[in-house]
Structures are given as structure tokens and as C-alpha cells.
Amino acid sequence: xxxxxxxxxxxxxxxxxxxxxxxxxxxxxxxxxxxxxxxxxxxxxxxxxxxxxxxxxxxxxxxxxxxxxxxxxxxxxxxxxxxxxxxxxxxxxxxxxxxxxxxxxxxxxxxxxxxxxxxxxxxxxxxxxxxxxxxxxxxxxxxxxxxxxxxxxxxxxxxxxxxxxxxxxxxxxxxxxxxxxxxxxxxxxxxxxxxxxxxxxxxxxxxxxxxxxxxxxxxxxxxxxxxxxxxxxxxxxxxxxxxxxxxxxxxxxxxxxxxxxxxxxxxxxxxxxxxxxxxxxxxxxxxxxxxxxxxxxxxxxxxxxxxxxxxxxxxxxxxxxxxxx
Amino acid sequence: xxxxxxxxxxxxxxxxxxxxxxxxxxxxxxxxxxxxxxxxxxxxxxxxxxxxxxxxxxxxxxxxxxxxxxxxxxxxxxxxxxxxxxxxxxxxxxxxxxxxxxxxxxxxxxxxxxxxxxxxxxxxxxxxxxxxxxxxxxxxxxxxxxxxxxxxxxxxxxxxxxxxxxxxxxxxxxxxxxxxxxxxxxxxxxxxxxxxxxxxxxxxxxxxxxxxxxxxxxxxxxxxxxxxxxxxxxxxxxxxxxxxxxxxxxxxxxxxxxxxxxxxxxxxxxxxxxxxxxxxxxxxxxxxxxxxxxxxxxxxxxxxxxxxxxxxxxxxxxxxxxxxx
Numbered sequence: 286x287x288x289x290x291x292x293x294x295x296x297x298x299x300x301x302x303x304x305x306x307x308x309x310x311x312x313x314x315x316x317x318x319x320x321x322x323x324x325x326x327x328x329x330x331x332x333x334x335x336x337x338x339x340x341x342x343x344x345x346x347x348x349x350x351x352x353x354x355x356x357x358x359x360x361x362x363x364x365x366x367x368x369x370x371x372x373x374x375x376x377x378x379x380x381x382x383x384x385x386x387x388x389x390x391x392x393x394x395x396x397x398x399x400x401x402x403x404x405x406x407x408x409x410x411x412x413x414x415x416x417x418x419x420x421x422x423x424x425x426x427x428x429x430x431x432x433x434x435x436x437x438x439x440x441x442x443x444x445x446x447x448x449x450x451x452x453x454x455x456x457x458x459x460x461x462x463x464x465x466x467x468x469x470x471x472x473x474x475x476x477x478x479x480x481x482x483x484x485x486x487x488x489x490x491x492x493x494x495x496x497x498x499x500x501x502x503x504x505x506x507x508x509x510x511x512x513x514x515x516x517x518x519x520x521x522x523x524x525x526x527x528x529x530x531x532x533x534x535x536x537x538x539x540x541x542x543x544x545x546x547x548x549x550x551x552x553x554x555x556x557x558x559x560x561x562x563x564x565x566x567x568x569x570x571x572x573x574x575x576x577x578x579x580x581x582x583x584x585x586x587x588x589x590x591x592x593x594x595x596x597x598x599x600x601x602x603x604x605x606x607x608x609x610x
Numbered sequence: 611x612x613x614x615x616x617x618x619x620x621x622x623x624x625x626x627x628x629x630x631x632x633x634x635x636x637x638x639x640x641x642x643x644x645x646x647x648x649x650x651x652x653x654x655x656x657x658x659x660x661x662x663x664x665x666x667x668x669x670x671x672x673x674x675x676x677x678x679x680x681x682x683x684x685x686x687x688x689x690x691x692x693x694x695x696x697x698x699x700x701x702x703x704x705x706x707x708x709x710x711x712x713x714x715x716x717x718x719x720x721x722x723x724x725x726x727x728x729x730x731x732x733x734x735x736x737x738x739x740x741x742x743x744x745x746x747x748x749x750x751x752x753x754x755x756x757x758x759x760x761x762x763x764x765x766x767x768x769x770x771x772x773x774x775x776x777x778x779x780x781x782x783x784x785x786x787x788x789x790x791x792x793x794x795x796x797x798x799x800x801x802x803x804x805x806x807x808x809x810x811x812x813x814x815x816x817x818x819x820x821x822x823x824x825x826x827x828x829x830x831x832x833x834x835x836x837x838x839x840x841x842x843x844x845x846x847x848x849x850x851x852x853x854x855x856x857x858x859x860x861x862x863x864x865x866x867x868x869x870x871x872x873x874x875x876x877x878x879x880x881x882x883x884x885x886x887x888x889x890x891x892x893x894x895x896x897x898x899x900x901x902x903x904x905x906x907x908x909x910x911x912x913x914x915x916x917x918x919x920x921x922x923x924x925x926x927x928x929x930x931x932x933x934x935x
Contacts, residue, residue, distance in 0.1 A: 299625075300923050399909070465905045489901040493915045519912065521905055574899055576814040580790045580846055584724070587844065587926045590818045594919030598625050601912045 296497035296515060313515065314352040316413050318364065318403065321396045323600055326414035327515045328352055336374045342367045364403040372409040383409045392417050393461045395600045404461050411500065414515045416599050417458065420469040421567045422523040424454040424533055426545065433575060435551055436533050439541045447561040451554055454533055465521040466490065476540060477533035488525045494570055494593045495519040498562060517597045522567060548577055566593060621822035621840060638840065639677045641738050643689065643728065646721045648925055651739035652840045653677055661699045667692045689728040697734040708734045717742050718786045720925045729786050739840045741924050742783065745794040746892045747848040749779040749858055751870060758900060760876055761858050764866045772886040776879055779858055790846035791815065801865060802858035813850045819895055819918045820844040823888065842922045847892060873902055891918060
């Protein structure tokens with residue numbers, strides 16, 4: 286299991302080895318917006334250099350390795366227009382999968398105040414290295430002896446990403462304006478054909494994980510880190526205990542089937558790399574919360590838990606007004 | 611709730627503000643051992659300067675702000691002897707509470723390989739700023755409507771630390787050689803008079819939290835950070851669902867009483883600062899796992915979860931031989 290997890294989190298920690306950390310970052314430009322503090326993402330330098338950035342809206346600082354948006358008007362829509370224009374140029378210059386995957390679904394990018402400062406089309410979010418968020422749910426059953434069995438989905442062999450790999454029971458991305466809970470209810474209804482009212486009544490919010498996913502560039506197939514995309518990801522986690530008569534069923538063509546797996550079967554599948562990476566981490570967190578992975582059974586228990594909750598060097602959402610307390 | 615949590619975690623993050631981070635560390639010496647990579651703890655410089663460090667066993671590097679043990683013999687027992695000698699001098703020179711609290715209970719200090727490199731008497735662990743570990747358990751009851759009630763302990767008014775404050779149902783420190791699970795079973799038997807067999811059958815390991823606790827020096831009462839002790843803490847977490855007839859009862863004089871609190875009562879007590887700080891964080895983690903604190907109810911949801919899982923800049927335990935996987 287450990288090997289898989291480290292693949293997931295292979296973006297170096299500065300405090301462990303500053304040399305490797307800075308050497309890695311040398312291959313990226315930071316993505317910033319004039320007037321907004323902080324770095325919003327990392328873009329491969331090769332990608333920055335592959336298109337032109339109109340001086341009217343962008344400053345490329347090669348020495349500082351910084352790509353800075355300089356909008357004339359300080360509104361969300363003007364920032365969105367500038368970024369959409371850039372995305373279309375990136376797509377035309379060698380990343381056609383962006384247009385192919387275009388969903389008219391935008392991811393929010395948060396500033397240091399926790400508010401949305403720009404929105405980026407989902408299929409191009411990876412290129413800008415922004416934090417993306419998703420929701421994931423595991424449905425499970427407890428047998429008479431108290432043993433847990435999980436409803437594991439198998440992705441269709443025809444899916445563009447991770448065909449045939451294993452998944453949680455339901456999952457989805459969190460677009461602009463969606464609340465994690467309602468997005469999760471919708472996905473569970475859509476993907477697993479579960480009854481909405483039952484989900485709303487029994488689904489439990491159980492936490493949140495965050496990590497860096499390092500993905501070799503899909504357009505070039507080049508596996509070296511210099512063109513890898515840095516994907517800081519966060520996932521809101523849910524679980525839903527089902528009775529023994531409720532069976533999730535695929536509704537669309539994304540999932541091939543759902544099967545009820547024993548804990549040992551799931552552990553074996555994890556070890557054999559059969560899970561999609563960002564589903565594997567959700568299963569690991571479930572096993573930690575349910576006393577299946579424990580300090581007595583896993584030597585790297587502390588390290589795994591800390592890596593599942595990496596503090597990302599970017600602003601994240603503050604979803605509601607600050608409490609007065 | 612937020613204010614409490616930030617008090618707990620008020621040791622600055624380097625990546626947020628390097629200036630404040632380095633300014634804080636200027637008041638500390640790092641604690642190192644010759645031949646072992648990495649920093650093992652932070653000791654207030656005022657404390658380093660308050661006693662003598664025999665040149666035979668120690669090097670004090672004022673420029674690098676480093677206190678380095680230089681044992682002649684490379685054995686655990688020789689390192690333990692050197693540190694015990696230093697602890698006695700610290701106690702005699704102005705920290706009498708170390709001798710008063712002496713328990714002949716030692717905390718393990720781990721090296722980068724995850725093995726124990728030195729052991730430090732519990733009552734002096736704070737002075738060396740080493741990582742300490744504990745176990746904590748919350749017992750709870752689910753009523754007919756599915757609502758959760760927690761068994762909360764009230765500390766005796768006569769306790770030396772945090773008298774009269776609220777606690778989890780059972781908790782304890784993890785000394786050299788103890789496994790988290792068996793330590794937790796022992797504490798729950800001892801502190802809450804619960805049946806050992808029942809605990810072993812139903813107690814569930816549910817995760818782990820880690821954070822910096824910044825504590826103003828107890829000996830001087832000085833609240834400035836220059837003499838505050840930096841306590842990196844980790845807690846192994848457990849929960850135990852009780853039926854409505856099982857009632858925890860104090861066995862020793864440490865706990866005044868146990869009462870069954872509703873979730874709202876506990877939330878109010880958290881907001882009012884009635885919990886001992888390192889018990890408060892355990893309750894918050896419980897509420898996150900049980901869907902009581904959610905992204906929809908808490909604006910700082912992501913930040914709270916990341917702060918509860920701080921990656922400490924010190925080696926931590928690897929408890930069993932590395933798995934072959």
C-alpha cells in the first residue's frame with residue numbers, strides 16, 4: 286500500500302529536502318493574479334513557453350518564473366474571460382484534449398480571503414495546477430458478525446481516464462457554486478441509482494483529504510517531472526451504510542458494475558494498484574477511520590495520515606461567512 | 611471554536627510567513643544527537659543558558675543555536691544516562707516541577723529510521739520540545755433517534771494541570787514500549803472503570819492527530835513566546851460505542867465525574883473554552899468524522915482538518931518492521 290501512496294504524493298516536502306524541492310519547482314512558473322496575494326497554481330514552464338501571452342492581460346516574468354494575469358478591470362467575469370482566452374490558445378497549440386474534454390463546467394479558484402477569484406474550465410484545470418475539489422462516497426454493509434463489506438465500482442473500459450480501474454461507490458468534481466453535500470447526493474443518485482431521500486437521510490460527512498497528485502503530461506506522454514502536471518487535490522469524504530437489500534446499480538455508461546467486496550479483497554486490490562489513485566486514498570482513509578488500518582498493522586501509520594492531509598501551499602475555500610465566536 | 615484551535619496551533623507555518631517563523635525559532639536551540647540526522651526537538655535558549663553542559667557529552671553551538679549531545683558510546687543506555695544527568699541539572703536550576711512530577715515513565719524519542727534513539731523522563735519532555743504521543747478515547751451513546759451523546763469527564767479540581775476542565779472519556783501518555791491499543795485499553799479500564807473484555811471487543815481505532823502545542827513556561831509564568839515551550843504532540847484516537855446501560859465511573863481521584871452530554875452541550879463547552887486543549891482537538895476530530903462539523907456548517911473546515919494533521923518537522927515512530935509490498 287505504501288508504494289501506491291507515495292506515488293500519489295510524490296511532490297517533495299520542502300522541509301525534508303530543500304534541494305529536491307527547489308529543483309522540482311525550477312520547472313514551473315507560478316500562476317498569480319495582479320492584486321491578489323499568493324500563488325494560485327504551478328504551470329509547467331514548457332507549457333508557458335508554448336503559447337503567446339498577450340501583454341495586455343499577462344506578464345511573463347522568466348527570471349522569477351512567474352505568470353501573472355494583469356486584468357484591467359477588477360471583476361470575476363473579466364478574469365474569467367482572460368483565462369478562457371488563454372485556455373483556447375493552449376488547446377490549439379498542442380493540448381487538443383482540453384477541447385475534447387470541454388464540459389462547460391468550471392472549477393473555482395480561491396484567493397487568500399477564501400472567495401472565488403477566477404473560474405477555470407474543468408478540462409484545463411490541470412494545466413494551471415490549481416487546487417481542485419471533489420466529493421467521494423463509499424457505501425458499505427455490515428454483516429451479522431460486524432464485518433464490513435464495501436460497494437466498489439469498476440470503471441468502464443471505454444472511459445478516457447483510468448479505464449477498467451476500481452472506484453469508490455460514487456464520486457464527482459465540485460464545480461463553481463456547488464455545496465459538497467448536495468453535489469455528493471446528486472452523484473450518488475446519478476452514478477449508483479440510489480434513492481435520493483435515503484441518501485439524504487443516511488449519508489454522513491466524515492472528513493476531508495488533501496494531497497498533491499503528480500501526473501505525467503497526457504499530451505506528450507513524457508514521464509519526466511519537467512513536464513508533469515502538479516495537481517493539488519482536495520476531496521470531501523462521505524460514507525453511507527446500506528442495509529443488505531440495497532444494491533447500487535450503474536445508471537450511466539461510466540461504471541461497468543458494482544460489486545460487494547470484503548475488506549481483504551479491497552486490501553489486495555489496493556496493494557495490486559487496481560484502484561484509480563484518488564479513489565485509493567479515499568479507501569485508505571475509510572480503513573483508518575474504521576479501525577482496519579491501525580498503528581499496530583501499518584508501520585507508516587502516522588506518515589500515511591499526515592500525507593493524506595497535506596497542507597497545500599495555495600488558498601482554499603472558506604465556504605460560509607466567518608463565525609462570530 | 612476557531613479561536614481555541616488556533617491557540618492550540620499557534621506555532622507559525624514557515625510557508626505562510628517565513629519572517630515570523632524564523633523570528634520565533636530565534637528563541638530556541640535545536641536539540642540534536644551526534645551521528646543521528648535531523649532535529650529532535652526545540653529547547654528555549656533561555657533554558658539552554660540556565661545550566662552548564664559538560665563538554666564531555668555536549669556541544670552548545672551558540673551561532674547555529676544548536677544543542678548537540680556527543681555520546682562517547684553509541685548505545686541507547688549511554689544516551690539515556692547523559693540526558694537524565696542534564697534533566698537533573700535543569701530541575702535543580704529552576705524547574706523544580708520536573709522532580710515533583712517525576713514518574714519514572716519515559717517517553718521515546720525517534721530517529722529518522724523510526725527507531726528509539728533516546729528516552730526522556732516524562733516530566734522533562736516539554737523542556738526538550740520532543741514529540742510526545744498519547745492515546746485518547748471518546749465513549750458515546752446513540753439514542754433511539756440516532757442522536758449522539760458523549761461521555762465527558764471532568765478533571766478533578768485538585769489536578770496539577772488544567773484542574774476542573776473537561777476531558778475525553780479516557781486518555782493517557784504513551785511511554786517507551788507501549789502499543790497504542792493496549793495503552794488505551796489500560797487507561798479506559800483504569801480511568802473509567804470499564805470492563806476490559808468489553809473494551810477490547812468494541813473499541814475502534816479511528817485515526818491520529820498531530821499539532822504543535824505552545825505552552826507558556828510553567829516555572830516562570832512568563833507568557834512571552836521567548837520562554838514558551840514548544841510541544842509537538844501526536845494523539846492516537848479511539849472511540850467506543852456504549853449501550854445505554856453502561857456507565858463510565860471514575861476509579862481514581864483524577865476524574866471528578868463522567869456525564870453524558872448532548873452534541874449541542876459539547877459544542878457550547880468547546881466554544882467557551884471549557885475543554886483541556888488537547889482534549890478539545892479530539893472532540894473536534896470526532897465531530898468531523900461523525901458528520902456534526904461539516905463543510906456546510908464550518909467556514910474553516912479545510913483549515914481545521916489540515917491543522918489537526920500537522921506534519922511535524924521531527925522523526926516519528928515506525929512501529930513495526932517495514933512491510934514488504
